[in-house]
Amino acid sequence: MVGPGLSDIRARLDDLSVAVGPYRVVSAKTGDGPFPVTGLQFPDRGTAAEGATVASAYRRAFRRYDPRVTVHDLLVTEATTLGATTPRPPRTVPEYCHAVAGALFETLSDRHGPVERTVMDAYLEAAERTSDRDRLCLTMLERAAEALDTRLSTSEQASALLATAGRLPPRSVDDEPLADALQTLQTTGLLAEYALESTPCGPGRRAQRVRLDGYRPSLSADRCPVLPVVVELLRRTAVAPRITDATRTASGWTFLVTTTGDAPAAGLSVTESTI
Numbered sequence: 001m002v003g004p005g006l007s008d009i010r011a012r013l014d015d016l017s018v019a020v021g022p023y024r025v026v027s028a029k030t031g032d033g034p035f036p037v038t039g040l041q042f043p044d045r046g047t048a049a050e051g052a053t054v055a056s057a058y059r060r061a062f063r064r065y066d067p068r069v070t071v072h073d074l075l076v077t078e079a080t081t082l083g084a085t086t087p088r089p090p091r092t093v094p095e096y097c098h099a100v101a102g103a104l105f106e107t108l109s110d111r112h113g114p115v116e117r118t119v120m121d122a123y124l125e126a127a128e129r130t131s132d133r134d135r136l137c138l139t140m141l142e143r144a145a146e147a148l149d150t151r152l153s154t155s156e157q158a159s160a161l162l163a164t165a166g167r168l169p170p171r172s173v174d175d176e177p178l179a180d181a182l183q184t185l186q187t188t189g190l191l192a193e194y195a196l197e198s199t200p201c202g203p204g205r206r207a208q209r210v211r212l213d214g215y216r217p218s219l220s221a222d223r224c225p226v227l228p229v230v231v232e233l234l235r236r237t238a239v240a241p242r243i244t245d246a247t248r249t250a251s252g253w254t255f256l257v258t259t260t261g262d263a264p265a266a267g268l269s270v271t272e273s274t275i
Contacts, residue, residue: 013037034059141227182194182232224248227270
């Protein structure tokens with residue numbers, strides 16, 4: 001993204017900020033608000049999280065003109081807690097979407113700049129059409145999943161999503177990483193309910209039938225953006241899953257997730273209905 005793209009991103013930041021608000025976006029390293037969020041204030045945490053994502057995209061775009069520009073790790077903080085450098089886990093759909101999107105944009109900027117610009121262009125276009133914050137944030141994840149699915153190979157997707165997961169705060173590892181990943185998505189509001197059922201598979205493999213009810217990211221009646229599921233899973237295990245046998249249901253989706261063994265990765269960003 002060059003030229004007018006910087007102006008578009010800057011204009012979006014102006015739309016998000018308010019004259020007086022309790023939230024700021026600051027550098028995790030210095031505690032200051034780097035340009036283009038210097039002095040900007042935001043009305044709520046979700047809006048500030050979106051501002052952090054947009055500001056990071058701006059600095060990465062500007063870096064193409066000046067390689068000396070630093071791409072900061074940005075945090076959202078309240079005015080009463082300025083100076084704190086440990087963010088709490090995201091609790092809302094906008095916060096979660098922008099935490100994942102920010103990490104993904106940073107990864108794509110390093111490795112797949114054209115894909116990053118495609119997603120940011122789609123986000124800016126969507127921002128002109130809707131004022132629904134949740135819908136806009138979901139659109140960002142949906143378009144990111146679609147861009148990765150159509151423009152990167154499976155191995156490139158696996159590498160990018162593993163790197164994205166590594167840029168997010170680590171999750172504790174237990175015996176049920178998939179269940180824990182889905183619980184996180186439920187807590188942040190990306191899905192209403194989930195269920196897991198173990199399924200017989202080959203030696204050295206583990207497969208589980210996943211049912212998602214009220215899963216909010218969506219591309220079409222037969223294409224489900226599973227990027228958030230995969231990123232959460234990769235925060236807990238370094239093995240890229242194989243997601244297959246997807247079916248659209250009245251309340252959401254079901255699909256098969258294979259997480260161990262020698263089965264090649266598949267369906268990492270988008271999985272398609274087999275019916």
